[in-house]
Amino acid sequence: MGEVTHGGCCPPMDLFRSEPMQLLQLIIPIESAHRTLSYLGDLGLLQFKDLNADKSPFQRTYAAQIKRFGEMARTLRFFKEQMLKAGVSPKSSVAHVDVNIDDLQVKLREIESELIEMNANGEKLQRSYNEHLEYKLVLQKAGEFFHTAQSRALEQQREYESRQLTGESMQTPLLQDQELAGDSSKQVKLGFLAGLIPREKSMVFERILFRATRGNVFLRQATLEDPVTDPVSGEKTEKNVFVVFYAGEKAKAKILKICEAFGANRYPFAEELGKQSQMITEVSGKLLELKTTIDAGLMHRDNLLNTIGAQFERWSLLVRKEKSIHHTLNMLSLDVTKKCLVAEGWSPVFATKQVQDALQRAAVDSNSQVSAIFQVLHTRELPPTYFRTNKVTSSFQGIIDSYGVAKYQEANPTVYSIVTFPFLFAVMFGDWGHGICLLLAALYFIIREKKLSSQKLDDITDMTFGGRYVILLMSLFSIYTGFIYNEFFSLPFEIFAPSAYECRDLSCRDATTAGLIKVRDTYPFGVDPVWHGTRSELPFLNSLKMKMSIILGVAQMNLGIIMSYCNAKFFQNNVNVWFQFIPQMIFLNSLFGYLSLLIIVKWCTGSQADLYHVMIYMFLSPTDDLGENQLFVGQKTLQLVLLLLAFVAVPWMLLPKPFILKKQHEARHGVESYTPLQTTEESLQVESTHDSHGHEEFEFSEVFVHQLIHTIEFVLGAVSNTASYLRLWALSLAHSELSSVFYEKVLLTAWGYNNVIILILGLVVFIFATVGVLLVMETLSAFLHALRLHWVEYQNKFYEGDGYNFHPFSFSLLDEDEE
Amino acid sequence: MAFAVTTLIFAVVGIMVSLCTRICFNQGPSANLFHLTLVLTATTCCWMMWAIVYLAQMKPLIVPILSEGE
Numbered sequence: 001m002g003e004v005t006h007g008g009c010c011p012p013m014d015l016f017r018s019e020p021m022q023l024l025q026l027i028i029p030i031e032s033a034h035r036t037l038s039y040l041g042d043l044g045l046l047q048f049k050d051l052n053a054d055k056s057p058f059q060r061t062y063a064a065q066i067k068r069f070g071e072m073a074r075t076l077r078f079f080k081e082q083m084l085k086a087g088v089s090p091k092s093s094v095a096h097v098d099v100n101i102d103d104l105q106v107k108l109r110e111i112e113s114e115l116i117e118m119n120a121n122g123e124k125l126q127r128s129y130n131e132h133l134e135y136k137l138v139l140q141k142a143g144e145f146f147h148t149a150q151s152r153a154l155e156q157q158r159e160y161e162s163r164q165l166t167g168e169s170m171q172t173p174l175l176q177d178q179e180l181a182g183d184s185s186k187q188v189k190l191g192f193l194a195g196l197i198p199r200e201k202s203m204v205f206e207r208i209l210f211r212a213t214r215g216n217v218f219l220r221q222a223t224l225e226d227p228v229t230d231p232v233s234g235e236k237t238e239k240n241v242f243v244v245f246y247a248g249e250k251a252k253a254k255i256l257k258i259c260e261a262f263g264a265n266r267y268p269f270a271e272e273l274g275k276q277s278q279m280i281t282e283v284s285g286k287l288l289e290l291k292t293t294i295d296a297g298l299m300h301r302d303n304l305l306n307t308i309g310a311q312f313e314r315w316s317l318l319v320r321k322e323k324s325i326h327h328t329l330n331m332l333s334l335d336v337t338k339k340c341l342v343a344e345g346w347s348p349v350f351a352t353k354q355v356q357d358a359l360q361r362a363a364v365d366s367n368s369q370v371s372a373i374f375q376v377l378h379t380r381e382l383p384p385t386y387f388r389t390n391k392v393t394s395s396f397q398g399i400i401d402s403y404g405v406a407k408y409q410e411a412n413p414t415v416y417s418i419v420t421f422p423f424l425f426a427v428m429f430g431d432w433g434h435g436i437c438l439l440l441a442a443l444y445f446i447i448r449e450k451k452l453s454s455q456k457l458d459d460i461t462d463m464t465f466g467g468r469y470v471i472l473l474m475s476l477f478s479i480y481t482g483f484i485y486n487e488f489f490s491l492p493f494e495i496f497a498p499s500a501y502e503c504r505d506l507s508c509r510d511a512t513t514a515g516l517i518k519v520r521d522t523y524p525f526g527v528d529p530v531w532h533g534t535r536s537e538l539p540f541l542n543s544l545k546m547k548m549s550i551i552l553g554v555a556q557m558n559l560g561i562i563m564s565y566c567n568a569k570f571f572q573n574n575v576n577v578w579f580q581f582i583p584q585m586i587f588l589n590s591l592f593g594y595l596s597l598l599i600i601v602k603w604c605t606g607s608q609a610d611l612y613h614v615m616i617y618m619f620l621s622p623t624d625d626l627g628e629n630q631l632f633v634g635q636k637t638l639q640l641v642l643l644l645l646a647f648v649a650v651p652w653m654l655l656p657k658p659f660i661l662k663k664q665h666e667a668r669h670g671v672e673s674y675t676p677l678q679t680t681e682e683s684l685q686v687e688s689t690h691d692s693h694g695h696e697e698f699e700f701s702e703v704f705v706h707q708l709i710h711t712i713e714f715v716l717g718a719v720s721n722t723a724s725y726l727r728l729w730a731l732s733l734a735h736s737e738l739s740s741v742f743y744e745k746v747l748l749t750a751w752g753y754n755n756v757i758i759l760i761l762g763l764v765v766f767i768f769a770t771v772g773v774l775l776v777m778e779t780l781s782a783f784l785h786a787l788r789l790h791w792v793e794y795q796n797k798f799y800e801g802d803g804y805n806f807h808p809f810s811f812s813l814l815d816e817d818e819e
Numbered sequence: 820m821a822f823a824v825t826t827l828i829f830a831v832v833g834i835m836v837s838l839c840t841r842i843c844f845n846q847g848p849s850a851n852l853f854h855l856t857l858v859l860t861a862t863t864c865c866w867m868m869w870a871i872v873y874l875a876q877m878k879p880l881i882v883p884i885l886s887e888g889e
Contacts, residue, residue, distance in 0.1 A: 014853035415853065419860040427868070480865055484872050500876070501883055515884035521821055522876045525869065534883040544875045551871055606878025 015393060017409045017570070019348040021383035021806070024355065026343040027373040029363075033332070033341050036362035036372055037325045037809075043358050044810025045351040047384060049344045051333040060330040068105065069323035075108045076316050079308050082115060088305045090312035101322050104315060115304065122297050129290040130231035134196050134239075135267045136283045141222045141241035142194040142269055143276045150273075191252055192245045195259060195266035198230075199223065199238040205262050209244060212254045218245040231265070243269075320814050328809050344377065346384050346806065352376075383408045386806035392469045393418065399470070403791045404801025411566045413795050416559060420794070421786055422473035427552065428731035428782040429474070431739060432482025433489035437775055438475035442468055474783075484526040485732070489770070490740035492529035499523060499530040541736075545729040547599045553725025553793065554592045557718075560797030561585055567798055575664075579657040583649040584714060584797075590642035590649070592722050601631045618643060654711040658704040665698040713796075721793040727785050735778050742769045822873060826866065833862030 024046070028036050040046050052060055083090065197205050202221060209217050220243045227236040242264070246252055259266055270276055332341040347355055356374050363371035385406050389397045393414065399421065400406070400414045429435070445452065445468035452465055464471070486492040500523050501516040516530065523529075527544075531537045561584050568576035598611050609629040617624060618639050626636055746769065750762020795801070807813075840854040 011852060012849045013856065014850045016853070415856060416860055419857055419864060423861070423864040423868075477864075481868060484868055511885045512887055513884070515882040517882060518879065522873060524821060524825065524873075526872055528876060528883075530883045533886060535886050536881050536884045540879070540881055540883075544872065547875065548868070548871045552867065555867065600874060603874040603877060606880065608880065 013415065015387055015389065015397075016412055016415050018383075018385040018387060018406065018412075018803075018806075019350065021346050021386060021408070022349050022352070023377040023379050023381070023383070024343075024345055024347050025373075025375040025377050026345075026359065027335070027375075028332075028341045028343060028359075029368050029370055029372065030339055030341055032362050032366040032368040032372065033329060034325060035366045036359060037328055038321065039358040039362045040355070041321065041325060041328075041809055041811045043351070043354055044808050044812055045347055046355060047346045047806055047808050048328050048331050049346070050331040051342065051344060052331060057330075061334060062326040062330050065326045066323065066330070069319055069326065072105055072108055072319045073316075073323065075112050076312070076319060078112065079115070079305075079312065080316075082119075083305050083309055083312070086302060086305050088302065088309045090309045099314070099318060101318060104318065108315070111304070111308065115301070118297065118301050118304070122294065122301065125290060125294045125297065126234070127231045129287065129294060130229045130234075131265070132283050132287050132290065134228055134231065134265055136280065136287065137224060137228065138194050138196060138241050138267045138269065139276060139280050139283065141224070142243045143273075143280075144222070145220050145243055146271065146276075147273070190245050190247055192243055192269070192271075193252070193255060193259070193266055194241070194243045194269040195264050196224075196228070196239045197221075197242055197259075197262060197264040199240050201262050201264075202240045202242070205242075205258070205264065208258055208262075209255060212258060213246065213251050216247060216251060217255070219243070220245075232263070317814075321811055324809070324811070324814060345809075347808075348386055348806075382803065384806040385410075385803040387412060387414070395467050395470050396421065398466075399787065399790075400795075401805065403795065404799070405803045405805050407800045407803040409570065410800060410803065411563045411570070411798065413563070413790065413799055416563075417790055417794075418473070420556060420559075421790055422470065422477045424552070424556075424728065424789055425474045425782050425786040426477030426481040427548075427728045428785060429478045429735060429778065430481035430485040430732055431487045431489065431735065431774075432479045433487075433491075434739070434770075434774055434778075435475050435478030435480075435482050437771075438471060438478060438779065442472040442475050446472060474779075485736065486527045486529055486532075487736055487739070490736060490743045492527070492532040494529050496525040497521075497523055499528050501528065501530045542729070542733065545732055546726060547603075549725045549728040550592070550722060551596045551599060552728065553722055553789075554588070554596045556725075556789070556794050557588060557721060557797060558585070558593070560794045561588065564798035575657055575660050579660070580653065583652040586645050587649040587653070587715065588718050590646040591718060594639075594642050598631060605631065607631050650711065650715060653714065654707060658700065658707050661703055662698065662700050717796065721796075724793055725789065727789070731778075731782055731785055735774070735782070738778070739770070739774055742766055742774070822870070822877075825869065825873070829862060829866040829869070833858060833866075836862070 026036075057063060057066075080090070206219055206221070209219060221240045222242075223240050224238070227238045229235070230237050230239075244255055246255055256266075258264075270279060329341070332343045334340075335342055359372040359374055362368075385408050387393075387397055387406075396418045397412075397414045400412070400417060406412050426435070441464075445465050449468070457465060482488065483495075486495075498520065500518050500520045502519040503511050504514065504517050512535075515534075515536065527541070531540055561581060564584070565577060565581045568574070568581055595611070595615060598609075598614060601607070602609060602611065609631050614626065614629050614631075617626075622640055622643050623636075630636075743766070746762050746766045750759050750766075753759070837855050837858045840858055841851055844854055845851065
């Protein structure tokens, strides 16, 4: 095996290193290949390598089948669409009947054509129904016009007649008389057209008609109260009924054209009232008929869709399975005899037995003469990284993976990040009231886990849901740090003991000038509640939080360097232990480890020493006397030693490693001490050995520059990373200040008005500000900063993250691939 | 003195929780080690935080000065 035999520095731990992987070669008889892959897909612990990478998808053995399943998948999608439209939801099938994929294909095709035909018919019927509906409306409305017009005409005539009868009126102009007489004598044949026009077009329509015919038309319109379905587009539109009167064929042709251009549907219309009513009854009858036909069609279609729905999930799963099986089959190479398929793939070592079992079962079940041959290949290729995570750890692993997937068997930062990530978050988010709110949110997601995981969520909810366990831990730690900071929505409580401070005397006169005095033991847990609201609160908390950030940062960075030791030990890389791990430890701790020590000593002794001064003059003039800044005896000597160590550590990191690597390389090359690879005739192995020969090329200058960069990065990083941890202070300060502003300026001000309405208003504003700003935005920003501290400050000490993830061929992962 | 006592309490709680996880989630040696690591890391973090805040208040250089308003 190409990989180095690892001596672990520690006993194996879950999640700390990738599962050991092996490259398998399977030689599968072609008759049992399909079944074998289907069993392996059920198992889901084998990642196939594409052995036909040079072939395009169309040149591959099973391209035709893939196309076929693609077609079936399309049909299924069509069904799904149709079901969605009809409001039929696919039911999870109860009875498990084995369906043959070929039968299924025939069945799918049949159903599809049936469905398409049904849809076409239904559409036709619907269209005709809508047309008739419009026609009916036109008949009614236009009938009204004629009716009213006629009654008016009659009225007029009667009036005229009565006037004629009374006759003697002298005012009756002759002209009118003549006109009327003329009218009746030279009857101009007026034609008319009736129809429907969309309401928004009606004005323009009228204008255009008027212009086109030079005003020789008469248009009547009536609005329809309810929108009607347009037969052409099938959409509901508001329409007007119109009747247009014209004279002459020329005008008619023009009007017809205009109607067409405006999408106005015309309907034949008779002038006589009797005919009209007859037509109305006719159309109504037709409508009824159509309605029943359509209903019957819909019912039939619903039945069909329901039968599809009952089977849909199973069909779709089957098709997806088949498609993925053939897709994987395409990655296997065909043996020269064309009787076997050769597969290669990565699999975790623990799965060996299961894979062999699956092969055996497949051979038996498909009555194959020979079972598949199982063989472990030895390669120098880097195996994929595979961590066995559960629902809690997977979200943390996801956080690390989004920075970079661990190199194979590299120490996994997730192990410690599971705790340190929520912890650093909580340092910035310390408030147990807010922590409880966050906890409730996380618990909501966790309790409804089963229900939520089965349904589709929108992006943000989905992200929150995915990180529910991260949020749970974050909230628990926030509650803890909230107690430490003694803040509950920015309010302190004397929970653990009375405050350690009292007034100097009974009158408490100088409490606002000289301050209180410590009379009892230190407050046992967290920040003394007396600090809240005092004038010296900020200076005290700033000093405390700043120092805390540095100490926590130095601790975490040390953890990172220790992880690099674990890696070096695991890969038996003594050079890294001696020329990377040790000088790095020395450098970091002689500067910032020492600073942490000074902080602690200062706290314990209550010294007035100025730590900035100490640190700065440790570099500027190390031999000078410390004077009043001395914290302990022998400090000066210690400082000199540490300074010297730090200065030595830099070339120690830089110089020896490249030379040693060069020597090692030369030694290996000179003696040709390759352990011969186990000889098998596989071409791939020869290839992979060639590859590794390529890697053996040694450029000294390149290695040296690399080491130089690495050293500079570490030395500068030690300073800048420590400074970067001060964000813990900044964010926690911002959080507590914001929450106290909301409490005092909103809630207390509203309280001061002694008015219920203002109080309620203030309460509402307070709740919204707390939820919106503190719980959502502050959570997000603290999350991002904790993320950064892990990705950059912690992981750059040891994490390479240039591996690739293990993607097994598995049916249970199909859904994600498909959507 | 109080510092040592509380530290001891932290240690005891840490050990108790380790034992509890050992008993409740016994899933083989490597998983147990993983759980132990988690519990110990969490205990250490919490203890560090408490210890830092406690030490900082032991011999304070500044004392609380009440605001004028109160």
